[in-house]
Amino acid sequence: MKAMVLHAPAPVEQAPLRQEQAAEPQPAAGEVLIAVEVCGVCHTDLHLVEGELAAPSLPLVPGHQIVGTVVGLGAGVDPALLRRRVGVPWLHQTCGACPYCDTGRENLCQSARFTGMHCDGGYAERCTAVADFLVELPEPQGDALQVAPLLCGGIIGYRSLRLSGVEDGQRLGLFGFGASAHIVIQIARARDLEVYVFTRNPHNQQAARRLGAAWVGAPDLAPRVLLDGAISFTPSGATLRTALERVRRGGTVACAGIYTDPIPPLDYQRHLYHEKVLRSVANATRQDATELMAAAVAARVRTDVEEAPLDQANQVLERLKHGQLRGSAAVLRIG
Numbered sequence: 001m002k003a004m005v006l007h008a009p010a011p012v013e014q015a016p017l018r019q020e021q022a023a024e025p026q027p028a029a030g031e032v033l034i035a036v037e038v039c040g041v042c043h044t045d046l047h048l049v050e051g052e053l054a055a056p057s058l059p060l061v062p063g064h065q066i067v068g069t070v071v072g073l074g075a076g077v078d079p080a081l082l083r084r085r086v087g088v089p090w091l092h093q094t095c096g097a098c099p100y101c102d103t104g105r106e107n108l109c110q111s112a113r114f115t116g117m118h119c120d121g122g123y124a125e126r127c128t129a130v131a132d133f134l135v136e137l138p139e140p141q142g143d144a145l146q147v148a149p150l151l152c153g154g155i156i157g158y159r160s161l162r163l164s165g166v167e168d169g170q171r172l173g174l175f176g177f178g179a180s181a182h183i184v185i186q187i188a189r190a191r192d193l194e195v196y197v198f199t200r201n202p203h204n205q206q207a208a209r210r211l212g213a214a215w216v217g218a219p220d221l222a223p224r225v226l227l228d229g230a231i232s233f234t235p236s237g238a239t240l241r242t243a244l245e246r247v248r249r250g251g252t253v254a255c256a257g258i259y260t261d262p263i264p265p266l267d268y269q270r271h272l273y274h275e276k277v278l279r280s281v282a283n284a285t286r287q288d289a290t291e292l293m294a295a296a297v298a299a300r301v302r303t304d305v306e307e308a309p310l311d312q313a314n315q316v317l318e319r320l321k322h323g324q325l326r327g328s329a330a331v332l333r334i335g
Contacts, residue, residue: 003124004313007059009051012321015314016049017062017123025120025128026072032081032131033072034088039122040065040148041316041330043178043235044090047259048117049317056118063122064090064115065151066129067137067144068335077131085144087135088122089151089289090114107159107283114283123313125334135289138297149303149329150296153180155284157231158292160256161188163281164229168192173230173246175219175239177204179329180256183301184231185211190299196223198242201323207304222246231256237263240278241271249274256281304328 003022010016027033045062047053066088070081094101094109101109115121115129137147157180166172168191174181177199188195189212197208198219208216215223219242226248232239237260243253244266255278266272295301304327308316316330 001125002310003061003120004310005059005061006049006055009049009055012046012049012314012317017314017317019311022061022124024126027074027077027128029075030077030131031074031128032070032077032086032134034066034068034086034127034129035071035335036066036068036122036125036127037085037333037335038067038144038148039063039332039334040152040179041313041320041332042152043320044152044258045116046317046321052259053117060116061120061122061124061127062116063124063127063332064088064117065148065153065331066115066122066127067147067151068122068127074131081131081134085137086129087137087147087151087289088115088127088129089133089135089155089284090116091133091283091286092119093130093133104285104287107285107288112283122334123310123332133286135293138293145305145307145331145333146303148331149179149183149305150292150301151289153178153329154183154296154301155289155292156180156256156281157184157233158187158295159284159288160184160231160254160281163252163279164231164254165252165277166193166229170194170228171196171214171225173198173227173243174208174233175199175230175243176233177201177208178233179303181231181233182207182211182303182328183296185213186301187295187299190295196227198239207328227251230254233257235260237261241266244271244276244278247276250276252277252279254279254281306330307333310334
């Protein structure tokens with residue numbers, strides 16, 4: 001099968017992913033074999049390819065926003081899954097027995113394994129996945145290109161929105177306006193939230209207005225009102241400090257990224273006093289995925305997707321890095 005394989009991290013401009021002919025994986029007990037139709041391209045993939053996130057072992061096939069069809073079953077898997085179209089998200093598997101798993105916080109499991117990081121992902125014609133961690137796709141299943149961005153950006157954005165503590169009708173700030181924020185704003189507007197978008201990218205500013213933002217501007221600008229909560233989608237630590245300045249007393253800033261550069265010093269009185277909260281958002285649970293799919297259907301979420309063939313994965317990641325995508329998300333067409 002064809003696969004894009006990472007042997008050593010390097011700047012994406014050096015094309016570190018190599019197209020190779022790889023052996024088709026075999027599903028172990030509890031796993032399924034999936035014929036990959038499409039795989040979304042994510043900033044987490046970029047961090048792995050460039051080495052900002054260290055893959056536990058190499059070589060590795062990245063990719064964790066996978067839509068495909070189950071074509072093989074490992075021992076003990078329900079035969080009803082065969083031929084079913086499914087989603088494969090970032091969360092590959094958890095231990096199921098630790099205090100975090102036992103209390104509905106499997107996203108914090110210290111033994112968790114992640115798709116395209118601890119095991120080969122979807123930048124290939126075939127991949128395996130744990131049957132119990134597949135995402136059931138909404139009915140009608142629709143275009144795989146539309147569904148793929150939901151499987152990471154959508155899920156983590158949904159969890160971030162929930163952890164921001166913003167309630168229906170309140171004011172929400174979005175710092176950065178990539179694939180995840182494009183999804184979140186649609187769910188937020190369906191909940192009658194007033195959304196304020198902070199981005200310098202003119203294309204993203206235009207998209208934010210089109211999707212119903214009440215205010216759009218650069219991160220260093222301030223609207224005339226304070227926000228009830230905010231989500232930062234950027235890898236900029238300085239942006240977190242700015243976001244804390246934009247929220248009201250008691251407001252929460254949720255950091256949705258898996259990676260950020262250093263946060264500049266915080267002034268306690270200016271940034272944290274009056275019970276402001278700065279919190280990270282780590283991965284997501286299967287329940288988050290289920291709830292996100294329902295919310296996306298209810299809000300009629302649409303993503304502005306740019307499609308590319310598998311062998312252009314390096315080029316797509318480079319354009320993602322430099323903010324040059326024509327759409328809000330990029331998806332590799334594989335099958």
